[in-house]
Amino acid sequence: MSIDNxxxxxxxxxxxxxxxxxxxxxxxxxxxxxxxxxxxFAHGDLFAFGFFISLTIFAEINPEIPLHxxxxxxxxxxxxxxxxxxxxxxxxxxxxxxxxxxxxAPRLAPLLTAVGISFMLEAIYAxxxxxxxxxxxxxxxxxxYMENEHVISFFSKLGMDITEWRIVSFTTKDLFLFGVTxxxxxxxTLFIDRTRIGKAMRASAQDREAAMMMGINVNRIIxxxxxxxxxxxxxxxxxxxxxxxxxxxxxxxxxGLMAFTSAVxxxxxxxxxxxxxxxxxxxxxxxxxxxxxxxxxxxxxxGILILMLVFRPSGILGSTQSIEKL
Amino acid sequence: xxxVMSQEQQPLLAVNNIHSxxxxxxxxxxxxxxxxxxxxxxxxxxxxxxxxxxxxxVSGVMHPREGTIHFDGQPIHQFPAHNLVSKGIxxxxxxxxxxxxxxxxxxxxxxxxxxxxxxxxxxxxxRVYGLFPRLKERAKxxxxxxxxxxxxxxxxxxxxxxxxxxLLLDEPSMGLAPVLVEQIFEIIxxxxxxxxxxxxxxxxxxLMALEVARRGYVLQTxxxxxxxxxxxxxxxxxxxxxxxxxx
Numbered sequence: 001m002s003i004d005n006x007x008x009x010x011x012x013x014x015x016x017x018x019x020x021x022x023x024x025x026x027x028x029x030x031x032x033x034x035x036x037x038x039x040x041f042a043h044g045d046l047f048a049f050g051f052f053i054s055l056t057i058f059a060e061i062n063p064e065i066p067l068h069x070x071x072x073x074x075x076x077x078x079x080x081x082x083x084x085x086x087x088x089x090x091x092x093x094x095x096x097x098x099x100x101x102x103x104x105a106p107r108l109a110p111l112l113t114a115v116g117i118s119f120m121l122e123a124i125y126a127x128x129x130x131x132x133x134x135x136x137x138x139x140x141x142x143x144x145y146m147e148n149e150h151v152i153s154f155f156s157k158l159g160m161d162i163t164e165w166r167i168v169s170f171t172t173k174d175l176f177l178f179g180v181t182x183x184x185x186x187x188x189t190l191f192i193d194r195t196r197i198g199k200a201m202r203a204s205a206q207d208r209e210a211a212m213m214m215g216i217n218v219n220r221i222i223x224x225x226x227x228x229x230x231x232x233x234x235x236x237x238x239x240x241x242x243x244x245x246x247x248x249x250x251x252x253x254x255x256g257l258m259a260f261t262s263a264v265x266x267x268x269x270x271x272x273x274x275x276x277x278x279x280x281x282x283x284x285x286x287x288x289x290x291x292x293x294x295x296x297x298x299x300x301x302x303g304i305l306i307l308m309l310v311f312r313p314s315g316i317l318g319s320t321q322s323i324e325k326l
Numbered sequence: 327x328x329x330v331m332s333q334e335q336q337p338l339l340a341v342n343n344i345h346s347x348x349x350x351x352x353x354x355x356x357x358x359x360x361x362x363x364x365x366x367x368x369x370x371x372x373x374x375x376x377x378x379x380x381x382x383x384v385s386g387v388m389h390p391r392e393g394t395i396h397f398d399g400q401p402i403h404q405f406p407a408h409n410l411v412s413k414g415i416x417x418x419x420x421x422x423x424x425x426x427x428x429x430x431x432x433x434x435x436x437x438x439x440x441x442x443x444x445x446x447x448x449x450x451x452x453r454v455y456g457l458f459p460r461l462k463e464r465a466k467x468x469x470x471x472x473x474x475x476x477x478x479x480x481x482x483x484x485x486x487x488x489x490x491x492x493l494l495l496d497e498p499s500m501g502l503a504p505v506l507v508e509q510i511f512e513i514i515x516x517x518x519x520x521x522x523x524x525x526x527x528x529x530x531x532x533l534m535a536l537e538v539a540r541r542g543y544v545l546q547t548x549x550x551x552x553x554x555x556x557x558x559x560x561x562x563x564x565x566x567x568x569x570x571x572x573x
Contacts, residue, residue, distance in 0.1 A: 196439070203425045203436050209387060210423035215411030215440035215488065 006167040011286045017174055017243065019282025020181030024236035025259035026266070026274040027188055028091075028229025034205040034269035035225050038099065038110050042117035044256015046091050046230050049121065050237025051247050052129055054083040055136055066141035076139075080180070080235055087234020088227040095226040100219075118253065125249035133248050136241035143172045173243050180239050184232065185275050192271055201225055205269065258285070261305040267315025276317060336399055338363045338524050339384065339492055344393030344403070346383045353379040355548040356393070361492070366518050366525045368535040368556070370569055371545035377528040378420045380545070381496045384526070385417050386410045397492070412440045414491035418481040418498060426470025430461055433469045433480055437487030447487070454483035457513055475506040482510070486517065493517065496528045507531065511538055532569035536560045544569070
């Protein structure tokens with residue numbers, strides 16, 4: 001296979017991994033927007049919290065690197081659950097303290113509060129972990145499937161010699177990232193579609209007063225939305241840490257803007273739209289990094305955000321509320 | 327069949343001198359009314375007389391600044407709306423307020439949000455489909471895709487899903503073709519007769535409302551100006567002139 005094709009395949013793999021973690025963040029954006037019409041600009045920083053808190057938890061446990069045996073199959077999921085619980089609780093607390101008193105205020109008030117919370121969280125992270133690039137230890141075992149004997153012999157039976165594909169790599173870490181993000185996205189979608197609470201969330205998003213008339217405690221539904229959104233962002237931060245092995249206190253800002261763009265691209269308030277948007281943005285980022293140059297990627301992505309806001313503010317799959325109301 | 331009510335019997339709903347405001351606008355200026363178990367009672371009055379505000383205040387969406395509301399002897403005027411459904415009050419609100427992007431079936435399921443008896447909920451959904459066969463045909467469609475009449479049926483069906491003791495119906499005939507209005511009123515009477523559900527009916531269509539109700543209250547600028555048996559109201563000169571459109 002030609003070098004160009006190999007580069008392309010590799011970019012697709014990278015695009016999917018980026019899309020996966022962005023989807024988890026974008027879901028939180030879109031769910032919160034759907035229910036209280038707040039662009040929660042602090043949401044990206046919850047992703048960073050997941051990164052930092054899981055790092056701290058791992059440091060406390062101090063497992064052997066890379067994880068193996070019971071550490072891999074038991075400790076890792078336990079850390080993930082704890083990270084989700086803590087990040088979800090943080091998001092819940094932020095809502096109760098900062099946004100809830102502003103529920104009836106003009107929309108600009110909670111929006112600016114969210115920007116303030118974002119600055120505050122980043123300042124806290126800078127003090128907590130230092131304003132520098134932080135290494136995330138390589139806990140997750142890395143093996144390239146392209147160098148695995150079984151995989152090589154499987155492809156050779158199909159008449160392909162993948163040892164020639166020097167540029168393409170698909171590792172255990174890629175698989176891990178897909179293995180966490182895709183099922184979680186699917187589970188969340190099912191939760192929103194099928195369960196009583198999920199339906200109550202949609203009902204509250206569509207008509208808050210009518211939802212109250214049905215006996216739905218809308219405040220509790222909003223709180224659950226913040227918790228679930230935070231938990232997903234938290235686990236995304238942890239998985240991304242294990243994948244990319246470094247980060248810094250501002251990482252949530254960057255990831256948050258990309259996830260926000262994904263949510264707008266898909267149609268803000270729309271769950272499937274957020275997932276679709278995330279994978280499109282992931283793919284665009286990977287392709288732009290490779291073919292245009294990573295210094296241009298932000299320009300490309302925010303260019304798309306601006307074009308969407310100007311020409312199709314309701315996104316690809318259609319927004320539940322029009323963002324123009326903002 | 328109308329039960330004879332003695333004055334000593336405790337009303338199911340007792341509204342006593344309530345005052346409600348929208349900001350500074352004094353919308354209800356001391357409304358009092360009683361509804362006894364098994365009755366259909368109607369509120370009639372012009373636009374802005376306070377009919378819908380009364381419904382909103384009874385259902386806890388708004389709270390009165392003064393006055394009390396008792397349901398089954400218990401004070402409820404400070405209860406949040408979401409707590410009143412399990413007490414036994416549900417409503418088909420003004421403007422129907424269907425969840426536009428939930429299926430018809432899910433809209434009905436939301437009406438039963440406070441209930442846990444899954445099997446009975448499924449039976450009640452079938453019962454609503456029995457009352458409104460159109461809804462069954464449209465079960466999987468989004469609520470927002472229904473016609474006005476179908477949405478009204480859905481709003482009433484959704485309110486019934488809570489198995490209310492008191493059903494509040496706010497303008498169920500608004501914007502509907504005359505044939506549909508007849509149908510809706512027939513069903514209101516059926517719900518009252520077959521289930522014994524007590525109904526508070528707010529209507530602009532005063533004639534229809536008085537035909538099905540046992541008693542009525544006439545509202546004007548946030549006050550009750552007249553209340554009597556429905557028959558008497560229908561023959562009242564002022565009511566005939568102002569609300570039934572007679573010269």
